Amino acid sequence: MRSIFGLGGAGHFCLAIGAVVLFGGGASGVAAQNTLVVEGQPRYEPTGYPDRIVLTFSGSPDRSLAVTWRTDTTSVAAVAEIAVAGPGSWLHTAAETVTGRTTTFEAENGVANHHSVVFSDLRPGTLYAYRVGGTDTWSEWFQFRTAQTGFAPFAFLYFGDAQNAVKSHFSRTIRQAALDLPEARTMVFAGDLVNLRDGNHDDEWGEWFDAGGWLHGMIPSIVAAGNHEYVTYSEPTGSVQRLSPHWPVQFTLPEDGPAGLREAVYSVDFQGVRFIQLNSAAALYDDTGETAQQQAAWLEQRLSDNPNRWTVVTFHHPVVSVARGRDNPQIQEAWQPLLERYGVDLVLQGHDHAYGRGANLGNGTAAWTEGTGTMYVVSVSGPKMYLASDEAKTVFDRVAEDTQLYQIVRVEWDRLVYEARTATGELYDAFTLHKAEDGAKRLEDLRPASSERFCEHGDSTLLARGRCSNGTEGGRTTRRGGG
Ligand SMILES: [Fe+2]
Numbered sequence: 001m002r003s004i005f006g007l008g009g010a011g012h013f014c015l016a017i018g019a020v021v022l023f024g025g026g027a028s029g030v031a032a033q034n035t036l037v038v039e040g041q042p043r044y045e046p047t048g049y050p051d052r053i054v055l056t057f058s059g060s061p062d063r064s065l066a067v068t069w070r071t072d073t074t075s076v077a078a079v080a081e082i083a084v085a086g087p088g089s090w091l092h093t094a095a096e097t098v099t100g101r102t103t104t105f106e107a108e109n110g111v112a113n114h115h116s117v118v119f120s121d122l123r124p125g126t127l128y129a130y131r132v133g134g135t136d137t138w139s140e141w142f143q144f145r146t147a148q149t150g151f152a153p154f155a156f157l158y159f160g161d162a163q164n165a166v167k168s169h170f171s172r173t174i175r176q177a178a179l180d181l182p183e184a185r186t187m188v189f190a191g192d193l194v195n196l197r198d199g200n201h202d203d204e205w206g207e208w209f210d211a212g213g214w215l216h217g218m219i220p221s222i223v224a225a226g227n228h229e230y231v232t233y234s235e236p237t238g239s240v241q242r243l244s245p246h247w248p249v250q251f252t253l254p255e256d257g258p259a260g261l262r263e264a265v266y267s268v269d270f271q272g273v274r275f276i277q278l279n280s281a282a283a284l285y286d287d288t289g290e291t292a293q294q295q296a297a298w299l300e301q302r303l304s305d306n307p308n309r310w311t312v313v314t315f316h317h318p319v320v321s322v323a324r325g326r327d328n329p330q331i332q333e334a335w336q337p338l339l340e341r342y343g344v345d346l347v348l349q350g351h352d353h354a355y356g357r358g359a360n361l362g363n364g365t366a367a368w369t370e371g372t373g374t375m376y377v378v379s380v381s382g383p384k385m386y387l388a389s390d391e392a393k394t395v396f397d398r399v400a401e402d403t404q405l406y407q408i409v410r411v412e413w414d415r416l417v418y419e420a421r422t423a424t425g426e427l428y429d430a431f432t433l434h435k436a437e438d439g440a441k442r443l444e445d446l447r448p449a450s451s452e453r454f455c456e457h458g459d460s461t462l463l464a465r466g467r468c469s470n471g472t473e474g475g476r477t478t479r480r481g482g483g
């Protein structure tokens with residue numbers, strides 16, 4: 001964990017630099033609209049019982065894995081136990097104790113200790129059981145399997161923005177996904193996990209961990225930061241955007257990224273796939289373009305020195321937008337040429353609160369370049385829904401509005417099998433990328449014959465703003481309006 005917040009927490013950090021976090025909301029009840037938490041009835045205060053337990057990659061996944069969790073300040077040390085898992089009940093007698101780092105962080109629900117342990121020197125392809133420490137107690141035993149060394153087939157899940165009403169509406173998406181693919185080896189999140197614009201930010205993070213629940217303790221996550229992981233700070237020189245202080249204390253992430261961006265720019269090699277995470281929000285908040293170029297240089301190094309069979313790149317802002325009135329030319333200029341020159345197989349994105357899938361979008365065509373193409377996907381898992389642009393409906397091979405989705409990706413040596421499924425488990429989109437021994441690719445489009453889904457919601461105010469649903473109505477109430 002690379003926390004910059006030591007004892008005293010973020011609130012003290014803010015005071016030290018004269019900044020104030022613009023939480024807003026407060027007594028107006030705005031917070032309640034985005035979470036299920038009732039004002040005056042705290043739901044996510046830290047206790048001596050470990051919570052927010054999440055596995056992430058740190059180091060080579062065949063040899064190591066990280067776990068991060070939260071307690072109140074009565075639990076002062078990061079202590080975990082790990083053993084090779086077996087069917088017997090005596091795990092604790094065989095377990096090895098591993099210690100890590102604890103960071104104290106103050107959020108709206110109080111001062112918490114965030115603990116981070118990296119399990120290292122593990123055996124490849126081995127099922128381990130572990131538990132993490134609280135105050136005079138432990139978490140339950142969780143299990144995970146280390147990666148095999150080198151290529152081996154596996155499957156993973158990918159989610160677009162959860163962001164709003166996360167407990168209310170995202171829960172069913174991630175839970176249906178896990179029931180659909182219980183053998184998932186990682187879950188990829190393309191940013192905007194939470195909203196962080198008003199109300200109680202810590203409640204929103206509490207809901208994100210609540211939605212995934214124990215899955216986060218069993219299936220490692222790959223998280224990319226979106227613009228909603230950035231918080232607006234008011235400073236004498238004006239407002240500035242900084243990565244949420246929750247991010248580095250809640251996720252223990254690989255540290256191979258470029259200087260200054262290590263919290264959200266990193267790569268993971270898992271059984272023949274290089275997963276690369278970029279921080280498009282940081283790139284776009286920097287008007288000079290330097291942050292985009294810094295990541296481009298790092299990306300090119302990762303792509304040019306890549307021994308893996310497949311490459312999957314994740315970032316939040318799409319190369320080509322699905323939603324109306326949105327475009328990210330800086331990303332197109334800085335990153336897209338590299339993605340295609342180095343034959344990245346799959347680019348997983350979010351931000352647009354709609355679904356779009358297509359190839360070679362920068363050329364304004366949905367045509368797949370035989371042998372070398374890169375496939376781009378934009379998706380959404382939560383309830384906030386934007387309308388697709390007319391151009392997107394032409395350029396993308398498959399589009400959806402007002403559809404909560406998760407994606408299943410199965411990786412084999414000679415093919416990558418992709419499926420987008422609705423929150424109700426129905427197949428919405430599919431393709432297979434075939435790859436020959438020489439690396440030449442062939443696209444097999446397997447989209448179902450069902451009609452594309454478009455917004456049927458009738459709220460003219462929302463529609464005029466290019467939206468089908470704000471998503472924030474899904475807290476304690478249902479979506480407003482008819483249709
Ligand atoms: Fe978003």
Ligand SMILES: [Fe+2]
Pocket residue numbers: 192226227228316350351352
């Ligand atoms: Fe976004």
